[in-house]
Amino acid sequence: KRKATNNANNPNQDLCDFLLELADFERNVSKNVFKYNAYRKAAGTLSALPERVKSGEEAKKLPGIGIKIAKKIDEFLQTGKLQKLEDIKKDENNVAISLLARVSGIGPAKAKELVDAGIKTLEDLKKHQNRLTHHQKLGLKYFDDFEKKVPRAEIVQIEKILKEAIKEINRDYLVTICGSYRRGKEESGDIDVLVTHPDYTSKAKDAKKKTISLKTIVEYLEKKKLITDTISLGSTKFMGVCRLPEDKPFRRLDIRLTFHDQYYCAILYFTGSDLFNKNMRAHALEKKYTLNEYALKPLTIEGCPGEPEKITCEEDVFKIIGLPYKDPKDRNV
Numbered sequence: 186k187r188k189a190t191n192n193a194n195n196p197n198q199d200l201c202d203f204l205l206e207l208a209d210f211e212r213n214v215s216k217n218v219f220k221y222n223a224y225r226k227a228a229g230t231l232s233a234l235p236e237r238v239k240s241g242e243e244a245k246k247l248p249g250i251g252i253k254i255a256k257k258i259d260e261f262l263q264t265g266k267l268q269k270l271e272d273i274k275k276d277e278n279n280v281a282i283s284l285l286a287r288v289s290g291i292g293p294a295k296a297k298e299l300v301d302a303g304i305k306t307l308e309d310l311k312k313h314q315n316r317l318t319h320h321q322k323l324g325l326k327y328f329d330d331f332e333k334k335v336p337r338a339e340i341v342q343i344e345k346i347l348k349e350a351i352k353e354i355n356r357d358y359l360v361t362i363c364g365s366y367r368r369g370k371e372e373s374g375d376i377d378v379l380v381t382h383p384d385y386t387s388k389a390k391d392a393k394k395k396t397i398s399l400k401t402i403v404e405y406l407e408k409k410k411l412i413t414d415t416i417s418l419g420s421t422k423f424m425g426v427c428r429l430p431e432d433k434p435f436r437r438l439d440i441r442l443t444f445h446d447q448y449y450c451a452i453l454y455f456t457g458s459d460l461f462n463k464n465m466r467a468h469a470l471e472k473k474y475t476l477n478e479y480a481l482k483p484l485t486i487e488g489c490p491g492e493p494e495k496i497t498c499e500e501d502v503f504k505i506i507g508l509p510y511k512d513p514k515d516r517n518v
């Protein structure tokens with residue numbers, strides 16, 4: 186669940202690591218989302234630099250790095266560690282909460298509840314599975330595999346199997362793998378899939394919609410031995426686990442079924458990054474539009490959303506809110 190800054194031979198890797206570790210503690214222990222985002226943003230900035238940062242002062246000139254983070258960078262460059270982090274880690278409960286919150290399905294509140302009950306290691310957790318939800322049990326079972334990044338080449342293979350299988354059910358299905366993979370990343374945390382069908386629109390009659398079913402897709406992918414576990418399955422959202430035939434690690438797989446007339450807003454949203462989405466939504470608001478994973482709607486003077494704009498590609502959204510088009514690979518921040 187940690188958002189790594191996975192840039193091959195990053196000259197500032199150690200700095201990024203301590204910032205991401207701080208980010209994790211802020212989210213899971215201090216529950217300060219603001220600081221969590223600030224540390225992540227700073228780590229993201231450093232990971233994109235081609236050269237090693239020489240001082241905090243130099244770093245302060247970069248986006249997302251203010252005086253406080255600059256000071257921490259100086260301390261780390263001079264002493265090789267960060268006292269704030271050392272102090273946090275002196276409390277074994279903090280370390281335990283941080284560990285348990287790495288299990289898929291366990292959030293900061295649940296992690297604290299478990300640690301308060303004396304459950305502090307993955308071994309402890311295995312003995313107390315009755316305290317866990319179905320999702321959390323799977324998170325524990327696949328803990329090691331879910332911590333591993335998915336190489337791009339593996340998603341290419343999964344994409345091929347997935348598309349062939351879904352088109353066997355009905356050849357008009359449209360399938361797009363979004364997330365970090367679509368942004369061109371060499372490694373991803375999971376696999377995010379969007380599916381639609383020309384007959385499956387927000388306006389279509391229920392009878393017609395019923396012929397399109399995410400459950401049918403999931404069952405077929407199980408039969409094909411690609412999907413191994415289901416975390417949750419609703420009419421439009423599947424969360425689960427998949428694995429390639431030849432003993433590769435188990436991977437987190439998300440599939441969403443979306444209406445055809447909302448497909449391109451959905452693709453834009455699920456391609457991310459989450460930070461890019463935040464900025465784009467804010468820009469849309471400045472132009473008196475509201476943007477989400479379903480639609481782009483103009484806002485009236487009273488601030489009420491009107492009828493959705495007709496969107497037939499991602500470019501439409503950029504055009505309407507007056508932004509130059511950005512390729513998915515340029516949406517990493």
Ligand code: DCP
Pocket residue numbers: 188363364365366372373374375376377454455456457458459460462
């Ligand atoms: N998303 C978002 N806001 C969130 C969570 C997700 O806008 N709070 C969108 C943008 C993400 C996409 O959903 O890119 C997929 O979510 P992931 O958590 O799978 O993120 P990524 O695919 O970008 O990264 P990773 O490689 O970690 O999976």
Ligand code: MG
Pocket residue numbers: 364365373374375376377
């Ligand atoms: Mg993803």
Ligand code: MN
Pocket residue numbers: 364375376377439
């Ligand atoms: Mn995902």
